[in-house]
Amino acid sequence: MSRGERLTTTSYAILGLLAVRPWTTYELTQQMDRSLRRVWPRAKSKLYEEPKKLVALGLAGATEEPVGRRPRTVYAITAKGRRALAEWLGRPGEGPVLEFEQLLQISFAENGTKQDALATLAATRAWAVEQNEENLAVAHAYLAGEGLFQQRVAQNSLGGRFLTDYYAMVKEWAEWATGLVEQWPDDPRRATVDLPSMRETVRRAERTARP
Amino acid sequence: MSRGERLTTTSYAILGLLAVRPWTTYELTQQMDRSLRRVWPRAKSKLYEEPKKLVALGLAGATEEPVGRRPRTVYAITAKGRRALAEWLGRPGEGPVLEFEQLLQISFAENGTKQDALATLAATRAWAVEQNEENLAVAHAYLAGEGLFQQRVAQNSLGGRFLTDYYAMVKEWAEWATGLVEQWPDDPRRATVDLPSMRETVRRAERTARP
DNA sequence: TTCTTCATGTAATTAGTTACATGATTGA
DNA sequence: TCAATCATGTAACTAATTACATGAAGAA
Numbered sequence: 327m328s329r330g331e332r333l334t335t336t337s338y339a340i341l342g343l344l345a346v347r348p349w350t351t352y353e354l355t356q357q358m359d360r361s362l363r364r365v366w367p368r369a370k371s372k373l374y375e376e377p378k379k380l381v382a383l384g385l386a387g388a389t390e391e392p393v394g395r396r397p398r399t400v401y402a403i404t405a406k407g408r409r410a411l412a413e414w415l416g417r418p419g420e421g422p423v424l425e426f427e428q429l430l431q432i433s434f435a436e437n438g439t440k441q442d443a444l445a446t447l448a449a450t451r452a453w454a455v456e457q458n459e460e461n462l463a464v465a466h467a468y469l470a471g472e473g474l475f476q477q478r479v480a481q482n483s484l485g486g487r488f489l490t491d492y493y494a495m496v497k498e499w500a501e502w503a504t505g506l507v508e509q510w511p512d513d514p515r516r517a518t519v520d521l522p523s524m525r526e527t528v529r530r531a532e533r534t535a536r537p
Numbered sequence: 538m539s540r541g542e543r544l545t546t547t548s549y550a551i552l553g554l555l556a557v558r559p560w561t562t563y564e565l566t567q568q569m570d571r572s573l574r575r576v577w578p579r580a581k582s583k584l585y586e587e588p589k590k591l592v593a594l595g596l597a598g599a600t601e602e603p604v605g606r607r608p609r610t611v612y613a614i615t616a617k618g619r620r621a622l623a624e625w626l627g628r629p630g631e632g633p634v635l636e637f638e639q640l641l642q643i644s645f646a647e648n649g650t651k652q653d654a655l656a657t658l659a660a661t662r663a664w665a666v667e668q669n670e671e672n673l674a675v676a677h678a679y680l681a682g683e684g685l686f687q688q689r690v691a692q693n694s695l696g697g698r699f700l701t702d703y704y705a706m707v708k709e710w711a712e713w714a715t716g717l718v719e720q721w722p723d724d725p726r727r728a729t730v731d732l733p734s735m736r737e738t739v740r741r742a743e744r745t746a747r748p
Numbered sequence: 749t750t751c752t753t754c755a756t757g758t759a760a761t762t763a764g765t766t767a768c769a770t771g772a773t774t775g776a
Numbered sequence: 777t778c779a780a781t782c783a784t785g786t787a788a789c790t791a792a793t794t795a796c797a798t799g800a801a802g803a804a
Binding site: 351352355374393398399 | 755
């Protein structure tokens, strides 16, 4: 398999969706937005482009259907595609990768104002509450039996718990940090560490280290 | 400011480091690896390339020093650079962005074996324990007064707590999920949802939603 | 009938990565 | 003195994003 045709995690994400059922590209973007975006965010245009690679490799088939004068493409997984997907599931994937600009801003807070830091933390907290809200709406729909793909609920509920705990953790952290920053002097350069809470952090980390 | 010269978050990350003191590019890569990698991971080569942009924009200055026959570059922030940094701190940054391949694999577990899913979860748990270990080592060094930049401990300890709680959360989730997957039948396609734990997830999310 | 939103893409650009190259330093 | 590792980059490539374009369907 040549260099440019190696599958990426994005390829497998799409292949995984195609394993559920065939989709038009537009449906793929919808589904990606509803379910996978939180753990694998990708631009819409990528989802129009990537399936072509799957077809070129024989992992998916494409069918053109006319909608008025314009064609639309429906993609379906092939047997070879299912084998590739199974093979991926047997490989050790990457652990979570985090990119967190707001935390970067907090790290460099001494170059701005105390108000800047507080505003950043408020934005973080609001973000967590909002994500949680969306998440909750999905969970309620599932419990009411409305969710698509009831047969995949066992798997999806594992991801749902992860996100729930993740958003809760981010919110609690933002609130805790806000409490500390409020006690900073007006000039963040004069802020000093809060030793008790630093010791608490170490205690928590030690609890995670020792089973 | 033309399109190609707009600053990215990576630019500001480097500018933030330069605000602490001047660095050679190699020192920048070291520092990035020790401190910022967990919340803003970037390849080494980027850290050789990006400071040039800062210089072109007048946000940093570069000094060539010879080391034997080979030159090395030391970068330092300018007054204009400090203003740009302060301006960034006043803007609302992005919330945390997560990419989590292993969770994707769990989501599509019905296409593989139960053992695949268990192995993936074991890898996630091991990842969390290992990251936590590194984190703990840094915290211990700080508490012992060995950390560079004691004047930035107040800010860094906020980030330290975030990572500590994050790794703990990931580890606990992986253990919880392992317990559920162990109860799956051998064929993951026959797995059914565990209703009590799904309800517990909803309760947790509701707690986060209501203050 | 026209405006808006849904749907279906392509083109241009870029941020970032992987691979490569080589000088300097250190320890066996 | 030679091998390994530290240090300093450049070049080639690519995965992904942003911007653009336009047809179809439904609402006012």
